[in-house]
Amino acid sequence: MSTVSETRKPRRKAAARKTSSAKRVKSQAEAVVSRSEVLIIGAGFAGLGSAIRLRQQGIDDIVILERATDVGGTWRDNTYPGAACDIPSNLYSFSFAQNPDWSRSFSGGSEILRYVHHLADHYQLRPLVRFEHNVESMQYDEQQGVWRVQTSKGLFEGRSIVMAQGPLSNASLPNITGIEDYQGHKIHSAMWDHDYDFTGKRVAVVGTGASGIQIIPELVRKAGFVKVFQRTPGWVLPRPDFETPGWNKALFRRLPASQDALRKALYLFHESVALGIIWDTPLTGLVERIGRMHLRMQVKDRWLRRQLTPDFRIGCKRVLMSSDYYPALQKENCKLITWPIARLSEKGIRTVEGIEHQFDCIVFATGFDVSHSGTPFPVTGRDGRVLGEEWSGGAQAYKSINVSGYPNLYMTFGPNSGPGHNSALVYMEAQIDYLVRGIQTLRERKLKALDVKPDAQRAFNRDIQRRLAKTNWNSGCKSWYLTEDGFNATMFPGFATQFARQMAEFDMGDYTLSPV
Amino acid sequence: MASIDLEKMLVKIKNTQWSLADIDWEAPGAELITEEQWPKLKEFMSDLMWIEHVGARAFAAMAKKAPNDTLREIYSYFHAEEQRHANAEMALMKRWGMLEGDEIPEPNINLRLVIEWLDRYADEMPVYVLGTVVPMLEIALDGALCTFLLETVDDPVCHQAFEKINDDESRHLGVGFTVMEMQGHGKTYIKTVQMLAPLLDPRLLLGIASYFPLLNKMRDNVVAMGLPEEKLYAAMNKFEKIGGRTADGRRNPWFQIIRHHARFVVDRSNRAYHVPVDAIVRLTGYIPRRALPAVPSWVKELTYRPAA
Numbered sequence: 001m002s003t004v005s006e007t008r009k010p011r012r013k014a015a016a017r018k019t020s021s022a023k024r025v026k027s028q029a030e031a032v033v034s035r036s037e038v039l040i041i042g043a044g045f046a047g048l049g050s051a052i053r054l055r056q057q058g059i060d061d062i063v064i065l066e067r068a069t070d071v072g073g074t075w076r077d078n079t080y081p082g083a084a085c086d087i088p089s090n091l092y093s094f095s096f097a098q099n100p101d102w103s104r105s106f107s108g109g110s111e112i113l114r115y116v117h118h119l120a121d122h123y124q125l126r127p128l129v130r131f132e133h134n135v136e137s138m139q140y141d142e143q144q145g146v147w148r149v150q151t152s153k154g155l156f157e158g159r160s161i162v163m164a165q166g167p168l169s170n171a172s173l174p175n176i177t178g179i180e181d182y183q184g185h186k187i188h189s190a191m192w193d194h195d196y197d198f199t200g201k202r203v204a205v206v207g208t209g210a211s212g213i214q215i216i217p218e219l220v221r222k223a224g225f226v227k228v229f230q231r232t233p234g235w236v237l238p239r240p241d242f243e244t245p246g247w248n249k250a251l252f253r254r255l256p257a258s259q260d261a262l263r264k265a266l267y268l269f270h271e272s273v274a275l276g277i278i279w280d281t282p283l284t285g286l287v288e289r290i291g292r293m294h295l296r297m298q299v300k301d302r303w304l305r306r307q308l309t310p311d312f313r314i315g316c317k318r319v320l321m322s323s324d325y326y327p328a329l330q331k332e333n334c335k336l337i338t339w340p341i342a343r344l345s346e347k348g349i350r351t352v353e354g355i356e357h358q359f360d361c362i363v364f365a366t367g368f369d370v371s372h373s374g375t376p377f378p379v380t381g382r383d384g385r386v387l388g389e390e391w392s393g394g395a396q397a398y399k400s401i402n403v404s405g406y407p408n409l410y411m412t413f414g415p416n417s418g419p420g421h422n423s424a425l426v427y428m429e430a431q432i433d434y435l436v437r438g439i440q441t442l443r444e445r446k447l448k449a450l451d452v453k454p455d456a457q458r459a460f461n462r463d464i465q466r467r468l469a470k471t472n473w474n475s476g477c478k479s480w481y482l483t484e485d486g487f488n489a490t491m492f493p494g495f496a497t498q499f500a501r502q503m504a505e506f507d508m509g510d511y512t513l514s515p516v
Numbered sequence: 517m518a519s520i521d522l523e524k525m526l527v528k529i530k531n532t533q534w535s536l537a538d539i540d541w542e543a544p545g546a547e548l549i550t551e552e553q554w555p556k557l558k559e560f561m562s563d564l565m566w567i568e569h570v571g572a573r574a575f576a577a578m579a580k581k582a583p584n585d586t587l588r589e590i591y592s593y594f595h596a597e598e599q600r601h602a603n604a605e606m607a608l609m610k611r612w613g614m615l616e617g618d619e620i621p622e623p624n625i626n627l628r629l630v631i632e633w634l635d636r637y638a639d640e641m642p643v644y645v646l647g648t649v650v651p652m653l654e655i656a657l658d659g660a661l662c663t664f665l666l667e668t669v670d671d672p673v674c675h676q677a678f679e680k681i682n683d684d685e686s687r688h689l690g691v692g693f694t695v696m697e698m699q700g701h702g703k704t705y706i707k708t709v710q711m712l713a714p715l716l717d718p719r720l721l722l723g724i725a726s727y728f729p730l731l732n733k734m735r736d737n738v739v740a741m742g743l744p745e746e747k748l749y750a751a752m753n754k755f756e757k758i759g760g761r762t763a764d765g766r767r768n769p770w771f772q773i774i775r776h777h778a779r780f781v782v783d784r785s786n787r788a789y790h791v792p793v794d795a796i797v798r799l800t801g802y803i804p805r806r807a808l809p810a811v812p813s814w815v816k817e818l819t820y821r822p823a824a
Contacts, residue, residue, distance in 0.1 A: 303814045
């Protein structure tokens with residue numbers, strides 16, 4: 001996506017180290033608020049899904065730490081107008097908790113959030129959640145075989161940890177000169193200001209990535225004038241979004257197998273898209289042709305079409321889905337600006353063609369601070385090793401979920417688990433089932449710790465990076481999938497089916513087992 | 517002048533941005549334009565502004581074909597900077613009362629044909645073709661015209677604006693000549709022939725057919741305004757001097773083509789060149805405006821207003 005370089009990290013490491021040692025000292029003296037078998041960080045899809053599956057396997061001693069006041073994760077935070085998922089709802093939901101009542105083929109953010117709330121209520125998960133508990137650091141106690149998690153409201157202990165804080169949870173403002181000088185209203189897409197009335201206002205939208213293209217049509221409907229600042233145009237495919245007919249919902253309710261069948265069909269369709277998006281195949285050209293045809297059909301002006309034509313291979317960056325973005329750009333009260341941004345001024349945005357574009361409000365749809373090489377808070381493993389430091393050259397894990405030296409620690413959406421073509425929840429479910437198995441193993445074999453062997457992790461990453469080299473993500477464009485040095489610590493180079501197969505196998509030979 | 521480090525140049529470009537709002541367009545000095553100067557200056561500024569705008573579009577095409585990310589970003593900036601120059605020149609015209617309302621000055625027919633060509637075919641051209649033509653246009657027309665303007669106009673705001681414009685232009689030329697050398701580096705016979713192959717491309721031939729008369733037309737225009745012809749030729753000779761300063765530069769076959777063409781242009785006695793080209797200039801003068809398609813929408817991006 002996106003526009004404008006994201007604010008990043010090197011400062012974080014040093015700060016993290018400092019905080020970490022300070023917390024270490026503090027944690028030893030502080031009383032423990034709660035001890036549990038499993039501590040889950042984050043009450044979004046992944047955190048709640050993990051809790052549901054753990055309970056279904058008889059593991060009930062769970063505490064979920066959540067920094068906000070409600071469940072929902074990314075769908076609680078991203079409430080900007082037009083927020084929606086670009087994977088069909090029947091696939092963007094858990095297979096073990098299907099919803100026959102999706103109102104549209106691509107449901108909006110509020111309906112997805114209602115689904116998350118339904119999960120929390122139906123499975124009675126709310127009592128497990130400690131709201132407004134922001135995790136500040138965590139440290140492994142090798143002797144006891146427990147993790148000590150320092151939160152804003154005290155110290156928690158857990159035998160196993162599920163880091164389900166989400167990869168896209170920290171909003172990032174772009175690193176534009178003069179961003180502090182701007183005196184008008186500033187809104188980030190992930191922290192929407194619902195009290196701000198856009199009616200008749202002059203609005204800038206910086207960024208034309210996944211959130212930008214959803215916000216723009218909504219703002220064009222309401223605001224006086226919208227200027228859209230684009231750095232790089234993305235590939236936009238049409239989104240066949242339609243209302244679900246009543247008979248369809250009734251059918252799904254009466255015959256759940258029919259919904260399973262649709263889900264399977266959607267899954268297979270998205271799997272086939274991988275052939276065009278992940279690797280450069282003859283299908284890539286076909287998908288690009290669909291993108292170009294979509295642009296040609298919706299945009300008549302040659303120059304505007306040129307401005308909106310991507311100059312990288314499809315799939316290299318996130319593929320966007322929208323049928324109303326291009327029409328919105330051509331409305332009377334909307335204008336696409338592709339001049340580079342020179343700086344922000346008191347009244348607006350100065351672009352390199354020498355003009356100051358003045359606004360009442362600037363909306364930053366500039367995405368998230370994706371941690372390629374750091375961790376959102378200091379994580380200290382065996383022998384005082386710090387994960388952020390070990391990952392300074394790019395994050396690496398074993399099967400995306402465990403890291404050697406950090407026993408009993410599981411990550412959802414850890415390194416190299418990002419999908420480019422299919423539902424993130426399919427990947428998440430595979431990870432959840434894996435971590436449930438790990439935690440079960442610990443319990444059944446009465447183990448203190450399960451730590452992946454460094455050799456197994458190295459071999460896994462060698463293979464992953466070898467496979468990534470052949471993908472479109474590594475074909476030369478700059479994207480949030482890659483570090484500044486071009487290292488891909490984000491995506492999984494294969495079909496969702498391959499990922500699920502990778503996670504289905506729990507190879508005990510790859511782990512060091514420590515008895516109690 | 518040694519080749520420049522493009523990475524450092526990109527940083528420098530980003531750090532030296534300016535806006536129309538940095539200039540006080542209402543400051544005193546507009547009255548220094550004499551009544552005698554005014555009508556000629558209006559035409560002159562209009563041509564200058566259009567050359568900047570045409571240059572902007574050429575940089576946009578080069579950004580699409582740039583061989584690496586750094587150069588692509590540099591060309592994107594240059595595209596916008598040339599547009600800034602056109603906007604600033606329009607702001608000067610507005611200041612001097614040369615624009616009626618929101619009117620954009622009409623481009624002459626030869627510029628209009630070049631605009632049409634750029635809109636249709638420029639994006640298809642290899643970077644080394646435009647990468648050689650653009651420095652030529654910049655050094656010859658921009659360089660000579662700007663110098664002439666500053667010698668004849670006393671308005672301090674004009675000097676202030678052109679000081680900034682010239683700073684930008686010197687960076688454009690620095691990059692332009694470096695890229696010409698890059699394109700000539702290690703050229704084998706086969707590569708040279710490959711680089712010349714676009715000469716058989718009818719789209720490029722159309723471009724040449726609009727570029728040749730443009731140069732002659734501009735020569736006629738500036739001479740009519742009082743610029744000594746020799747100054748224009750001196751600027752064109754500078755292209756040969758700087759472009760040919762290194763072996764790599766000289767090995768670039770497009771440098772050789774443009775250099776030879778510049779010699780034809782400069783040599784008024786070369787009737788074999790000037791008679792047909794001048795005839796084309798006259799002929800194009802008969803093309804009715806309405807026979808041309810509507811101006812492309814990128815032209816409508818021009819504005820003299822510092823704030824929008």
